[in-house]
Amino acid sequence: MTFFLSLCCLGFSAFAVGPALERHGPRTPAFVGCTLFALGNIISGISCVVKSVPLLYVGSGIVGGIGSGMAYLSLITALQKNFHDKLGLSAGVAVSGFGCGAVLGSFLFTALINATGLPATFFIFAATAFAVQMVCAIVLRFPPPGAAPMALRITPVHTAMDEDKTHLAAAAVDVDDESEPCSPVHSSRDDDDLVHRAPMVGSPKSHHSVIAAPVHVVPAHHHELVKLAAAVDGGTTASMFKAPAPSLSVYVEYAATLRYLLLYYLFFSNLMGGLVLIPKTADLLRSVMHVASPTFPPTVIAINGLTHIVGSLAFGRISDRVGRLPLFAVAELCQMLALGLMMRAFHSGSVPVFCAGIWILQGAYGAGLTMIPGCVTDMFGSRNIGPLYGLILTAWSCACLVAGFVSNAVVKARKAHALPPADVWDPNFYWMQANAGAGCLVALALCWMQWAQKRREAERARDEVAMV
Numbered sequence: 001m002t003f004f005l006s007l008c009c010l011g012f013s014a015f016a017v018g019p020a021l022e023r024h025g026p027r028t029p030a031f032v033g034c035t036l037f038a039l040g041n042i043i044s045g046i047s048c049v050v051k052s053v054p055l056l057y058v059g060s061g062i063v064g065g066i067g068s069g070m071a072y073l074s075l076i077t078a079l080q081k082n083f084h085d086k087l088g089l090s091a092g093v094a095v096s097g098f099g100c101g102a103v104l105g106s107f108l109f110t111a112l113i114n115a116t117g118l119p120a121t122f123f124i125f126a127a128t129a130f131a132v133q134m135v136c137a138i139v140l141r142f143p144p145p146g147a148a149p150m151a152l153r154i155t156p157v158h159t160a161m162d163e164d165k166t167h168l169a170a171a172a173v174d175v176d177d178e179s180e181p182c183s184p185v186h187s188s189r190d191d192d193d194l195v196h197r198a199p200m201v202g203s204p205k206s207h208h209s210v211i212a213a214p215v216h217v218v219p220a221h222h223h224e225l226v227k228l229a230a231a232v233d234g235g236t237t238a239s240m241f242k243a244p245a246p247s248l249s250v251y252v253e254y255a256a257t258l259r260y261l262l263l264y265y266l267f268f269s270n271l272m273g274g275l276v277l278i279p280k281t282a283d284l285l286r287s288v289m290h291v292a293s294p295t296f297p298p299t300v301i302a303i304n305g306l307t308h309i310v311g312s313l314a315f316g317r318i319s320d321r322v323g324r325l326p327l328f329a330v331a332e333l334c335q336m337l338a339l340g341l342m343m344r345a346f347h348s349g350s351v352p353v354f355c356a357g358i359w360i361l362q363g364a365y366g367a368g369l370t371m372i373p374g375c376v377t378d379m380f381g382s383r384n385i386g387p388l389y390g391l392i393l394t395a396w397s398c399a400c401l402v403a404g405f406v407s408n409a410v411v412k413a414r415k416a417h418a419l420p421p422a423d424v425w426d427p428n429f430y431w432m433q434a435n436a437g438a439g440c441l442v443a444l445a446l447c448w449m450q451w452a453q454k455r456r457e458a459e460r461a462r463d464e465v466a467m468v
Helices: 002-024 027-050 053-082 084-116 118-139 219-232 249-255 258-287 296-322 324-348 351-380 382-392 394-415 426-467
Strands: 150-153 169-175 179-181
Touching (some): 002 053, 002 258, 002 382, 002 394, 027 053, 027 118, 053 084, 053 118, 053 351, 053 382, 084 296, 084 351, 249 382, 258 296, 258 382, 258 394, 258 426, 296 324, 296 351, 324 351, 351 382
């Protein structure tokens, strides 16, 4: 219950702080989030002393969850704004921290509890985490004012009359409330651009293939090139130097679009299987797989953390090269495979098959968390990442609610009929597999929309050349 409550608060607190993050930068939300996270652990330690379960829910669930959401959004947003050519890898490094926590926690916290007791463990963890997180929050920043602009290398368009045209190049600055290197990814507005746009959704060419070394711009053409770069980033010349922080209009303009809604469901679908089964790993090993060893479940959980790290880093790095949406479809297929393996393990009693399933599921879970920030940046631009990524994190909260209530209701109803433990979980596997299959179809639909958008852009570029 505490785990689900914490993740619910994480998503909704990220949504609430998203617009303020763009106005004031990542440090203040990160400081507040780290403080709330430490306070939540202190409250949890007090709840163990006074033996109050509601106080535990308030500490680790509500206060700690709100703090985690603020700190998590601040970190991911700063990474997306600073590493335009490594969106997947940078997010993967951050998301792999969840796996590191599982690896350390499965053994370190057990030893600490045995040595000092549960309340003292909460207090020690609160102090240690606060000290480490504050040091990290101090260095957290958006790209500073006056940062060296990045050049955009744009594919030249040749006409029959002039085969010797030189390549168009622009030195662009993508400014929110602080200046930062220009993102080669564009907003979804369909205004007439001055040049052919770069790929929009999940394409590796939308990052490292369009970023080049800074170029020397002829002063006489400076203003024209600035206008060109502004058009490429979906903005205006004025917005290149003073872009207002995103307001509620961002949600109206982007969040109600079909692409955003499909992306929201894709993220929701990717998390579902992991949220239902991963928190219950130790309980399932004991109650369904009948594992009696007290050390085996913590070992499986530690390896869970390792597979989370591998999935986050591998999918993040590959997504920067081949695109995020195709890999999202692969992650959904991995989730379907994992659910099938675990269902088979429940009925056959095979512990190795169960372990293979839960580890694949954990890797797919980490992959989804890693790729979703880059997908939002690819589609809607880095200047909108704060509010739009904060909003999409509410899919994590909604998935927690569905995973907790639906799966528990099914298990409770099946147990009332005195069914064997393996049969109790069958309906949950069926609807989770259907959900993962729907997510795979959504990922493929978004890939098709990406291809169709690129085709329309190519046709518009040819029309512009014909008009010249």
